[in-house]
Amino acid sequence: MKSFTIVPAARLVGEIAVPGDKSISHRAVMLASLARGPTRVTGFLPSEDCLCTLRAFQALGVDIEVEDPTTLSIENRFHRLFPPREALDCGNSGTMMRLIAGILAGQPFRSRLVGDASLSKRPMGRILEPLERMGAHIRAEGEKETPPLALEPAELHGIEYELPVASAQVKSCLLLAGLHAQGTTRIVEPSPTRDHTERLLVHFGVRPLREGRALLIQGGLSLEGRDFCVPGDFSSAAFWIAGAAAMPGSEIRIRGVGLNRTRTGLLGVLLRMGAQIEESVEEASGEGEPRGSLLIRGGKLRGTQITKEEIPNLIDELPVIAAIASLADGETQIRGAEELRVKESDRIRCMVENLRRFGVPVDELPDGMIVEGGHPIRAARVSSFGDHRVAMACSILALRADGRSRIDDVGCVDTSYPGFSKDLHKLSQAAVESAPGWKDYLSWVQPSPKTSGGEQEPRRPVVAVDGPSASGKSTVAKALAKALGIAYCNSGLVYRAITWSLVDKGVDLDREQSFKSAVRSMKLECRIEENELHVRIDGKEVGQEVRSPAVNAAVSRVSASPWLRKRLLPLFRKLADDRALVMEGRDIGTAVFPGTRFKFYIDADPKVREQRRQKQGESDSIEERDWEDRSRKAAPLRCAADAVFIDSSRMTVEEVVLRMLEELRKRGFPLPKESSVS
Numbered sequence: 001m002k003s004f005t006i007v008p009a010a011r012l013v014g015e016i017a018v019p020g021d022k023s024i025s026h027r028a029v030m031l032a033s034l035a036r037g038p039t040r041v042t043g044f045l046p047s048e049d050c051l052c053t054l055r056a057f058q059a060l061g062v063d064i065e066v067e068d069p070t071t072l073s074i075e076n077r078f079h080r081l082f083p084p085r086e087a088l089d090c091g092n093s094g095t096m097m098r099l100i101a102g103i104l105a106g107q108p109f110r111s112r113l114v115g116d117a118s119l120s121k122r123p124m125g126r127i128l129e130p131l132e133r134m135g136a137h138i139r140a141e142g143e144k145e146t147p148p149l150a151l152e153p154a155e156l157h158g159i160e161y162e163l164p165v166a167s168a169q170v171k172s173c174l175l176l177a178g179l180h181a182q183g184t185t186r187i188v189e190p191s192p193t194r195d196h197t198e199r200l201l202v203h204f205g206v207r208p209l210r211e212g213r214a215l216l217i218q219g220g221l222s223l224e225g226r227d228f229c230v231p232g233d234f235s236s237a238a239f240w241i242a243g244a245a246a247m248p249g250s251e252i253r254i255r256g257v258g259l260n261r262t263r264t265g266l267l268g269v270l271l272r273m274g275a276q277i278e279e280s281v282e283e284a285s286g287e288g289e290p291r292g293s294l295l296i297r298g299g300k301l302r303g304t305q306i307t308k309e310e311i312p313n314l315i316d317e318l319p320v321i322a323a324i325a326s327l328a329d330g331e332t333q334i335r336g337a338e339e340l341r342v343k344e345s346d347r348i349r350c351m352v353e354n355l356r357r358f359g360v361p362v363d364e365l366p367d368g369m370i371v372e373g374g375h376p377i378r379a380a381r382v383s384s385f386g387d388h389r390v391a392m393a394c395s396i397l398a399l400r401a402d403g404r405s406r407i408d409d410v411g412c413v414d415t416s417y418p419g420f421s422k423d424l425h426k427l428s429q430a431a432v433e434s435a436p437g438w439k440d441y442l443s444w445v446q447p448s449p450k451t452s453g454g455e456q457e458p459r460r461p462v463v464a465v466d467g468p469s470a471s472g473k474s475t476v477a478k479a480l481a482k483a484l485g486i487a488y489c490n491s492g493l494v495y496r497a498i499t500w501s502l503v504d505k506g507v508d509l510d511r512e513q514s515f516k517s518a519v520r521s522m523k524l525e526c527r528i529e530e531n532e533l534h535v536r537i538d539g540k541e542v543g544q545e546v547r548s549p550a551v552n553a554a555v556s557r558v559s560a561s562p563w564l565r566k567r568l569l570p571l572f573r574k575l576a577d578d579r580a581l582v583m584e585g586r587d588i589g590t591a592v593f594p595g596t597r598f599k600f601y602i603d604a605d606p607k608v609r610e611q612r613r614q615k616q617g618e619s620d621s622i623e624e625r626d627w628e629d630r631s632r633k634a635a636p637l638r639c640a641a642d643a644v645f646i647d648s649s650r651m652t653v654e655e656v657v658l659r660m661l662e663e664l665r666k667r668g669f670p671l672p673k674e675s676s677v678s
């Protein structure tokens, strides 16, 4: 299962254009497929949801040529739809299923609509009832009026219908059914919802009539094909807008984004919270879709109240609003949002659960939540619950956590925003990867955490060499020390020695008190002889026993102790008091000697590292080890911001050491006259 690993970032900076609008892409394909004459759709969103719509209309006999992923040529040459051979797959998309049902309800053929596990739980009664009243023969095969939907041939007639819930999907379903019905269909909305269907109908030559809260559509009119350009998706941009607004120091510009007022409720909420947003509408041509650019500058936000009336125009943005409410000062209340419970997940439940994991105090309400902002965000491992917006909202919050977070089950992001992780990476400079993959390690770069006493340059030059297991760092660190003629130390040896002694004494490592008192009473001596570190415990020099399976099994637990790590810092630092050295470990450049100018981070592809371990006759679960090392609370494995990152996957030891020597020369390390590498 795919997951994102998110490294904290101070702010979001940069400029992007988000991919095409999902709601509009669905509708553009649908209406162009019903129209006479060709339509070229540009800016189409090639996400999983919209591709389901595209495939469905191909299956219904419409010519759809994919010129490139975002450009479609659509023509219904026969001016009618054909019976599909198989069930039409709506994937994860509520919009597709509800809108296409409106189109198919009045066709002279049978059809069946199916969806994935999440869609199969979503309520369809809201479209079944009015469609049946229009004369449709439609049946929900799932329990409690859930998909699949089976449609029989039918002739529809217009009705008057007042929507019980404010839903653009139900409204659009009925507008599309009304197009194929006899007479007029009159739809009354409890409050205005996104009006993309109305605008696109006008674009294709059919104008629904507005009478206050009512919308009227005349049956039997035909649509005319006409090229259309889909604007960027405001709901995708929302992650950057909200994230940047809530992260002081941020500055981002988003170009070509849809700015339809029935979608941009988030902007009003953010402005109320104190956000700095500049909007410039560049294209508001008549009844087309307005689009333009947004400039967002980050600052400290304050909590707000979001009321029922506001919900329809920001419904899909509520997960990210909940996320950034956690960063704002004070309380944010979201009310009147019970519709969130029947989206791709129960977005109230899932966001409440995830926010709690991030350490955010939050109360769940039947129709929303109360988020208490301003508390530190804890690094967490959370699930998307298969919901794209939950995954992306949590990714934004994770940027502000106190360490690496992991969002599991993020394949769903492709339903609306393929390329989200790339954009997150671009704007945050943080690493997002399909964990625990390798490619993004380079961008794991983090500022060295502050530790007392270690920020100053050590008295003698220290070369810090960090990296994950089996990266080759020990081999190169030893060879480098030899080439420089200085001492080689391995902090791991000290942790191993302590572990050996604890194991030998039978100390119960799970009992903190016994562990601490055993360490306190231990006589630990570290000294360097002939450029090598020697460790003595209670007068006994430790040797090969530190490599025993018992020590292997326990050393991670011992070295994960923040108390012990802190206790050992002065001991490690003292080693550099009277001699230059190369010190190798996992936090040398970030915690032990953050002040040294000579830092390296050695890494290699996990596959290469696994092979190296096998060659040493050991087997190691490299990816799991990486995750543990990187996510542990005390001095997690990080590439220091000022370290030189070396990917040793395809380099020999000699090449790596030469590269290090070269860098040391550049950084002014007092190199011996004749550096030799052996």
Ligand SMILES: O=C(O)C1=C[C@@H](OP(=O)(O)O)[C@@H](O)[C@H](O)C1
Residues within 6 Å of the ligand: 022, 023, 024, 094, 095, 166, 167, 168, 169, 170, 172, 194, 315, 316, 339
């Ligand atoms: O019409 C649309 O394109 C949509 C309408 C909204 O759903 P409801 O109509 O169910 O509120 C929204 O949540 C969904 O993402 C897309």
Ligand SMILES: C=C(OP(=O)(O)O)C(=O)O
Residues within 6 Å of the ligand: 022, 092, 093, 094, 095, 096, 316, 343, 344, 389, 416
């Ligand atoms: C609710 C959403 O989509 P749909 O209803 O189309 O699945 C969404 O994209 O947030």
